[in-house]
Amino acid sequence: MTIAVLGIDLGKNSCSLVGLDGTGRVVLRRRMRRETVIAFSAKLPGCVVAMEACCGAHHMGRALVEQGHTVRLMSPEYVRPYVKAQKNDDRDAEAIAEAATRPTMRFVALKSEAQLDVQTLHRVRDQLVGERTALMNQVRAILLERGYVVAQGRAKLAACLTELLDTEAGSSLTARMRTLVAELRERWQSLDRRIAALDAEFAEQARTDENARRLTTIPGIGALNATALVAAIGDVATFARGRDLAAWLGLVPRQVTTGGKPKLVGITKRGSKYLRKTLIQGARAAMPTLRQGDTRLGQWLRGLLARAHTNTAVVALAAKMARIVWALLRHGRVYEATAVAA
Secondary structure (H helix, E strand, O other), rough: OOOOOOEEEOOOOOOEEEOOOOOOEEEEEEEHHHHHHHHHHHHOOOOEEEEOOOHHHHHHHHHHHHHOOOEEEOOHHHHHHHOOOOOOHHHHHHHHHHHHHOOOOOEEEEOOHHHHHHHHHHHHHHHHHHHHHHHHHHHHHHHHHHOOOOOOOOOHHHHHHHHHHHHHOOOOOOOHHHHHHHHHHHHHHHHHHHHHHHHHHHHHHHHHOHHHHHOOOOOOOOHHHHHHHHHHOOOOOHHOOOHHHHHHHOOEEEEEEEEEEEEEEEOOOOOHHHHHHHHHHHHHHHHHHHHHHHHHHHHHHHHHHHHOOHHHHHHHHHHHHHHHHHHHHHHHHOOOOOOOOO
């Protein structure tokens, strides 16, 4: 029995394995505990091991690479069409193995432990920001029910709480509500400290990591989105051109073509919502400065704003930033604004 491609359907406790020979015929079907997969694969000669890019796939992939196997990770979205008949773990593993043999299949690059660490920190920070926003909204609702209307912004809310809790202005609040609001403010301050600590960690990484430092030279990209992009992209050679990176981030137009009549509707919004969000926020922050500059990018942006809505221009600028990210990482350069020819 010679296995050319081994498809593994990863589960929390058990995994289904299906092996294909060089002709694509199924020569192995087996189900085993997750912890025994590595020991089993160590007995096999080097082959292609295919998995869906899900939780734990990168960790197992690195272990399989050390054994001499070639690991191919795929998006579950691309594997789904190869599932035959009714879905079960065995058929999923067979579909994974078959999908890995397709010449047009797109694979996910295997991430290092350092990349996964940075991505985890970004996910934790995003969750903390969400918790802080929910907490602030709750405090605003509590105060509004008692006649205190607070203007938008964290600074306005913080000033209002200081006035209510640290002076006699909040004497109209009941003692129980003053205690509760004080507890919520303490939780808010704790979240602020945790977010600030992560921001400092990202800033330090952006200073020490060559690729992240290179990306921070792009207008609208700071330590936060630079470190997130470097960790997510990994080997930029995975993308043949800048537009492929923009498409991977979901920043290209979504095409709806029928009857030979092409139509563009919004953007695809594929890939990481977090990366796309940070790029769009960065583009929005950089737009006022860029549109006033005598650079080719500023000239392009002014022309776009003259014929398109501001939000459309922001997304287009984010897509162009993604292309610039690819160019800098691919060629090992820093961003240099090109002046408009006189």
